[in-house]
Amino acid sequence: MTSRRKYRPRPEGTSPDVTPEPRVLSEGEQREQLLMYAFRALGQRALSEAELRGRMLRRQPDPELVSGVLERVRELGYLNDEQVAQAEARRRGVGSGRVRQKLRQRGVENQLIEEVLAERDPEAEAEDARTLLTRRWPSFQRAPDPQKRAFAFMLRRGYSSSLIWPLLREVAAEHLAEQQTEEPTDWDEEAE
Numbered sequence: 001m002t003s004r005r006k007y008r009p010r011p012e013g014t015s016p017d018v019t020p021e022p023r024v025l026s027e028g029e030q031r032e033q034l035l036m037y038a039f040r041a042l043g044q045r046a047l048s049e050a051e052l053r054g055r056m057l058r059r060q061p062d063p064e065l066v067s068g069v070l071e072r073v074r075e076l077g078y079l080n081d082e083q084v085a086q087a088e089a090r091r092r093g094v095g096s097g098r099v100r101q102k103l104r105q106r107g108v109e110n111q112l113i114e115e116v117l118a119e120r121d122p123e124a125e126a127e128d129a130r131t132l133l134t135r136r137w138p139s140f141q142r143a144p145d146p147q148k149r150a151f152a153f154m155l156r157r158g159y160s161s162s163l164i165w166p167l168l169r170e171v172a173a174e175h176l177a178e179q180q181t182e183e184p185t186d187w188d189e190e191a192e
Contacts, residue, residue: 027065034060034069039078048084049074050107081108085116093132096120098158126167129159133171147172 025033034056041047041055049070056066073079085108089099096117103113133150143149147168154164 030060030062031065031069034065035072038069038073042073042078046084046087047079048081048106048108049079052079054107081112082116084108085112086119089116089120092128093157095125095129095154095158095160095163097160098156101158125159126163129154129157129163130167130171132157133167134174137171137175141175 037059038052038056041052047055052073053066053070056069057063060066070079084106085103088103088106091099094102099120100113100117103116104110133154136153137146137150140146140150140153150168150171151161151164154167155161
């Protein structure tokens with residue numbers, strides 16, 4: 001059975017080939033829409049000023065309008081690169097190198113990046129790296145060269161090689177000692 005479309009008369013004086021032009025927004029309306037867009041974007045995720053500027057410029061090509069909206073958002077306290085940098089620096093499971101890289105990608109100023117990294121506790125970072133390596137070590141042992149694989153993983157996480165190598169030796173030695181002290185299984189007893 002075929003469906004029928006309802007007949008809707010076309011307004012008088014219009015042609016089927018002509019689409020109505022969109023309404024041109026005033027500068028105030030454009031500013032309001034851009035401000036609402038900024039709030040929606042910041043509601044989804046904390047953004048740096050550079051990230052928000054880039055998103056708004058893709059939406060609105062007028063850099064003066066974008067700068068005005070950014071200033072208003074900053075005045076209201078919704079845009080703060082320092083908070084973004086501190087949140088990134090507090091992430092667990094990543095080293096200082098990864099934090100630095102991520103903040104540069106997000107457009108945070110180098111001076112702020114260095115300040116935030118200076119506040120990181122090296123001992124806490126080392127303990128965090130040790131915990132991560134210990135937790136992941138069993139999966140690395142399945143590789144042909146477990147230390148090489150673990151080193152590459154930790155390096156990608158942003159830890160320095162001067163931190164990784166001593167931890168690798170320590171964790172590998174601990175797991176080797178655990179394997180040697182385990183009680184023999186029934187299979188091992190039968191082999192004797």
